[in-house]
Amino acid sequence: MTARLPCPIPAHADLAPGADPTVVTRGHIGSPDPRPNARRLLQGRGTYIDDLRVPRLAHVVFLRSPHAHARILKIDSSTASRAPGVLGVFDGPAIAAICKPWVGVLAHLKGIKSAEQYPLAIERACWQGEPVVAIVAETRAQAEDARELIEVQWEVLPAITDMDASLAGDPVLHPELGDNICFERSVDTGGIDEVFAQADVVVEETFQFGRHTGVCPEGRSILADYNAAEHSLLVHHSTQAPHMIHDVLARHFDIPEAQVRVLCHDVGGAYGIKVHVYPDEICTVATSILLRRPVKFVADRMESFVSDIHAREHKATVRLAARHDGTILGIDLRDLTAIGPYSMYPRTSGIEGNQVVNLTGGPYRHQHYRAHMQAVFTNKNVTCQYRAVGHPIAVAITEGIVDLAAERLGIDPAEFRRRNLIPDDAYPYAFPSGVRFEQLSHQQCLDRLLELMDYEHLRADQAAARARGCYRGIGLAAMIEVTNPSAAFYGVGGARISSQDGATVRLEPTGALTVLCSVTEQGQGTETVFAQIAADVLGVSMERVRVITGDTAATPYGGGTWGSRGAGIGGEAVLQSARALRAQVLDAAAAILSCDKAQLDIAQDAVIDRLSGQTRLSLAELGRICYYRPDTLPAGFQSELVATRHYVPRDYAFAFTNGIQASWVEVDIETGFVQLLGHWCVEDCGTVINPLLVDEQIRGGVVQGLGAALLEECCYDDQGQMLNAHLGDYLVPMALEMPDIVCAHVQTPTRTSELGAKGAGEAGTAGAPAAVMNAINDALRPLAARVTAQPFTPERILAALGRV
Amino acid sequence: MTLPEAEITLTVNGRSVRRRVEPRQHLIDFLREGLDLTGSHVGCEHGVCGACTVRVDGRIVRGCLMLAVQAAGCSVETIEGVSESGELADLQSAFHQRNALQCGYCTPGMLLCAAELLETTPNATRAQIREHISGNYCRCTGYQAIVDAIETTLTARRAGRTAD
Ligand code: FES
Numbered sequence: 001m002t003a004r005l006p007c008p009i010p011a012h013a014d015l016a017p018g019a020d021p022t023v024v025t026r027g028h029i030g031s032p033d034p035r036p037n038a039r040r041l042l043q044g045r046g047t048y049i050d051d052l053r054v055p056r057l058a059h060v061v062f063l064r065s066p067h068a069h070a071r072i073l074k075i076d077s078s079t080a081s082r083a084p085g086v087l088g089v090f091d092g093p094a095i096a097a098i099c100k101p102w103v104g105v106l107a108h109l110k111g112i113k114s115a116e117q118y119p120l121a122i123e124r125a126c127w128q129g130e131p132v133v134a135i136v137a138e139t140r141a142q143a144e145d146a147r148e149l150i151e152v153q154w155e156v157l158p159a160i161t162d163m164d165a166s167l168a169g170d171p172v173l174h175p176e177l178g179d180n181i182c183f184e185r186s187v188d189t190g191g192i193d194e195v196f197a198q199a200d201v202v203v204e205e206t207f208q209f210g211r212h213t214g215v216c217p218e219g220r221s222i223l224a225d226y227n228a229a230e231h232s233l234l235v236h237h238s239t240q241a242p243h244m245i246h247d248v249l250a251r252h253f254d255i256p257e258a259q260v261r262v263l264c265h266d267v268g269g270a271y272g273i274k275v276h277v278y279p280d281e282i283c284t285v286a287t288s289i290l291l292r293r294p295v296k297f298v299a300d301r302m303e304s305f306v307s308d309i310h311a312r313e314h315k316a317t318v319r320l321a322a323r324h325d326g327t328i329l330g331i332d333l334r335d336l337t338a339i340g341p342y343s344m345y346p347r348t349s350g351i352e353g354n355q356v357v358n359l360t361g362g363p364y365r366h367q368h369y370r371a372h373m374q375a376v377f378t379n380k381n382v383t384c385q386y387r388a389v390g391h392p393i394a395v396a397i398t399e400g401i402v403d404l405a406a407e408r409l410g411i412d413p414a415e416f417r418r419r420n421l422i423p424d425d426a427y428p429y430a431f432p433s434g435v436r437f438e439q440l441s442h443q444q445c446l447d448r449l450l451e452l453m454d455y456e457h458l459r460a461d462q463a464a465a466r467a468r469g470c471y472r473g474i475g476l477a478a479m480i481e482v483t484n485p486s487a488a489f490y491g492v493g494g495a496r497i498s499s500q501d502g503a504t505v506r507l508e509p510t511g512a513l514t515v516l517c518s519v520t521e522q523g524q525g526t527e528t529v530f531a532q533i534a535a536d537v538l539g540v541s542m543e544r545v546r547v548i549t550g551d552t553a554a555t556p557y558g559g560g561t562w563g564s565r566g567a568g569i570g571g572e573a574v575l576q577s578a579r580a581l582r583a584q585v586l587d588a589a590a591a592i593l594s595c596d597k598a599q600l601d602i603a604q605d606a607v608i609d610r611l612s613g614q615t616r617l618s619l620a621e622l623g624r625i626c627y628y629r630p631d632t633l634p635a636g637f638q639s640e641l642v643a644t645r646h647y648v649p650r651d652y653a654f655a656f657t658n659g660i661q662a663s664w665v666e667v668d669i670e671t672g673f674v675q676l677l678g679h680w681c682v683e684d685c686g687t688v689i690n691p692l693l694v695d696e697q698i699r700g701g702v703v704q705g706l707g708a709a710l711l712e713e714c715c716y717d718d719q720g721q722m723l724n725a726h727l728g729d730y731l732v733p734m735a736l737e738m739p740d741i742v743c744a745h746v747q748t749p750t751r752t753s754e755l756g757a758k759g760a761g762e763a764g765t766a767g768a769p770a771a772v773m774n775a776i777n778d779a780l781r782p783l784a785a786r787v788t789a790q791p792f793t794p795e796r797i798l799a800a801l802g803r804v
Numbered sequence: 805m806t807l808p809e810a811e812i813t814l815t816v817n818g819r820s821v822r823r824r825v826e827p828r829q830h831l832i833d834f835l836r837e838g839l840d841l842t843g844s845h846v847g848c849e850h851g852v853c854g855a856c857t858v859r860v861d862g863r864i865v866r867g868c869l870m871l872a873v874q875a876a877g878c879s880v881e882t883i884e885g886v887s888e889s890g891e892l893a894d895l896q897s898a899f900h901q902r903n904a905l906q907c908g909y910c911t912p913g914m915l916l917c918a919a920e921l922l923e924t925t926p927n928a929t930r931a932q933i934r935e936h937i938s939g940n941y942c943r944c945t946g947y948q949a950i951v952d953a954i955e956t957t958l959t960a961r962r963a964g965r966t967a968d
């Protein structure tokens with residue numbers, strides 16, 4: 001463990017393997033506390049949007065474009081309007097009349113452009129699945145029945161489905177934009193051509209990434225309840241960012257901010273899918289306003305596949321120059337990505353490609369870098385930020401080309417990395433793409449990984465397996481990850497997305513604590529982590545802390561949960577507000593006890609004497625006096641038992657974390673099937689507040705990455721039709737084929753906060769695909785075969801082997 | 805289109821229930837919408853994800869693949885019922901301790917699926933546990949914690965049996 005700054009909060013318990021977690025007595029931070037809020041979910045008592053019961057609730061369904069690109073000539077909904085239970089049928093112009101359109105651009109992504117987008121398509125549909133007509137009825141079944149009665153006359157237009165064709169600009173999807181390039185970005189440190197000309201070895205490879213999606217178990221859902229009497233809007237939303245949605249609704253529907261409230265209950269999986277503004281969800285709100293009654297939309301699985309954002313469709317060609325001794329001299333990257341017909345609002349569809357440029361080559365110490373990235377429009381579903389945004393691509397490009405260089409030079413891949421990873425004593429460090437690292441621990445993580453997986457032993461096993469005609473491989477993937485984003489991510493570009501978060505901590509009359517925080521919970525355990533922090537700072541037991549999140553009428557203002565920011569930013573806000581409250585509680589105690597505050601401390605639900613540790617006053621008694629008998633307090637003393645603090649990182653744009661993963665696979669060269677034999681992940685997310693939760697975040701993320709590597713792809717034909725918009729055809733990881741995953745941590749707390757926590761939610765997804773790719777290619781090496789296009793399906797592996 | 809409603813009588817979580825239902829209504833929708841038993845979830849409506857897993861006459865079924873009218877005369881159990889009876893208290897506690905859930909959307913289905921294995925295969929190996937739950941999709945956990953929690957419960961129940 002690296003040295004940490006002196007921090008008065010209890011040190012985390014670094015559990016030895018096999019140690020009993022229950023013997024930890026040094027406080028909650030660092031302890032594997034189970035999540036109190038999981039109990040209700042275990043008894044089926046969660047509240048997802050579709051579980052809400054609201055009087056006079058109506059249901060909306062959407063008629064979606066069956067074509068990738070088509071002009072809407074005529075919509076005949078006369079029969080549908082008269083169908084049983086139907087309350088209203090709305091087309092694009094009807095909704096646009098009360099809702100301002102949007103354009104998904106940000107000022108700091110220079111040159112990014114997109115077209116105006118409306119909740120329902122007007123005149124033209126630009127992807128298969130774009131909502132065109134909204135049908136509202138008393139029951140969902142009635143709305144779906146009525147949808148069958150709507151007739152739309154289409155004029156099918158040529159669809160742009162290929163990235164290269166889009167780049168060529170024939171035709172241009174939005175003529176007013178001039179070409180099909182949504183966004184492009186270049187980085188050039190200079191001197192790259194000379195470096196490549198003088199290098200001992202240059203390797204080049206093209207990597208392809210299939211588009212895939214989040215497949216949240218709970219479909220996107222929203223229940224909008226417009227109250228005409230007050231011109232107010234209550235929205236129950238399955239979302240990661242309630243304040244962002246609050247702001248969007250107020251502005252686009254012209255409702256005063258104070259008359260909007262967004263409530264976020266239990267969320268059935270989000271992973272970045274539920275942090276965007278979706279046309280059908282905005283349209284649901286519009287129908288509630290038009291009909292003056294509550295309306296609910298729950299996306300079914302098939303429409304989720306064609307309307308939840310997709311991600312990661314990239315084609316990247318990368319070159320790496322190195323010396324004979326393995327020193328990496330420079331990296332040269334060209335990346336092309338297709339983002340669908342619009343840049344998503346308000347985060348834009350430019351961020352993923354931007355991240356690829358920022359992060360490629362990131363773990364290594366070369367000083368020459370050139371990258372050029374272009375994001376182009378196509379007539380496929382929109383793409384946007386999905387868990388680990390850009391990282392899986394950057395890591396696969398980097399680690400794939402690094403392995404190729406190691407192979408060409410005859411250097412073991414672990415040794416090759418050791419020679420090139422940025423040394424642990426080189427920080428702070430400026431990476432040539434422009435990003436800055438505060439303090440990373442690549443070398444320590446590599447050492448820990450090799451020890452954990454017993455690298456030498458696996459190499460011996462691999463050799464033995466090969467001798468009996470069995471193809472096994474080891475793949476390594478070092479990574480850096482963006483966490484704790486500051487305003488540099490969105491705010492500076494003009495997006496009304498908060499990078500700061502706030503927490504309020506209140507002492508209740510019983511001595512219990514209530515924590516309200518703007519960061520939300522989707523099962524990661526943010527509420528538990530906040531309770532742990534507040535409990536430690538205020539000396540209160542966990543059972544006596546209640547945490548409230550996800551209500552824009554109650555919590556402080558903030559960004560919500562995305563970008564691996566919950567624990568690092570929200571947690572620091574809780575820490576600081578709990579500290580402030582602690583001082584206030586001691587003020588009150590000193591007033592009650594007529595003593596000097598400096599003599600007092602708080603522990604185990606009571607104010608104690610700092611030196612002797614003796615209990616002076618329970619928090620319950622303090623609460624009783626301050627709330628019910630303030631008349632007994634000294635004249636002029638007013639107790640304040642609530643405190644609010646906010647936090648945003650300022651010193652660094654992002655708190656970069658680092659880690660490394662390893663995959664151990666066996667490839668069946670007859671069938672092309674890959675069996676995952678083992679997976680390891682060593683991660684440095686700074687202070688680990690709750691190892692139980694962090695490890696499960698990492699494991700879940702790894703499996704999401706394994707799905708991307710081996711199974712998941714949204715397959716489109718050349719007409720822009722998604723061919724597998726069905727959970728039977730779009731394959732997701734299930735328990736049987738997934739391995740056990742070994743996690744370990746190196747802890748380098750960030751000095752930008754007192755808590756020292758960085759994010760951990762995306763690391764697994766970032767590195768797993770690259771590790772698997774390298775493992776497969778390691779297994780196939782004796783057969784002189786390589787795969788570079790994800791997902792690595794049996795068909796692609798057999799093709800690489802020349803067997804199909 | 806809609807056929808006339810049919811009247812069905814069935815037992816749900818130990819109580820007799822009589823309702824009129826549309827013949828096309830799936831069991832999961834009947835339980836959720838008709839009886840407000842919202843603990844069972846809908847994840848795909850085409851039989852793949854297992855979020856809608858409930859018990860009918862003691863065996864687990866996919867509530868989205870069975871019609872409500874097909875459950876007439878049957879005994880149906882949901883997560884609400886088994887939580888109430890305490891039948892799965894040990895498994896639920898193991899899930900809690902091991903953090904074998906994040907968003908919790910898959911959890912009720914996963915628990916009922918696992919409960920069947922606890923009954924039918926008390927000596928199940930990890931591989932058998934993985935195989936048994938491989939019709940239940942969980943996007944959050946990566947499955948390992950779920951496998952651990954089921955394994956812990958199997959072991960504890962075996963120990964309990966030996967002790968008896
Ligand atoms: S909802 Fe029934 S299996 Fe998915």
Ligand code: FES
Nearest residue numbers: 906910942943944
């Ligand atoms: S806990 Fe979220 S899907 Fe399983």
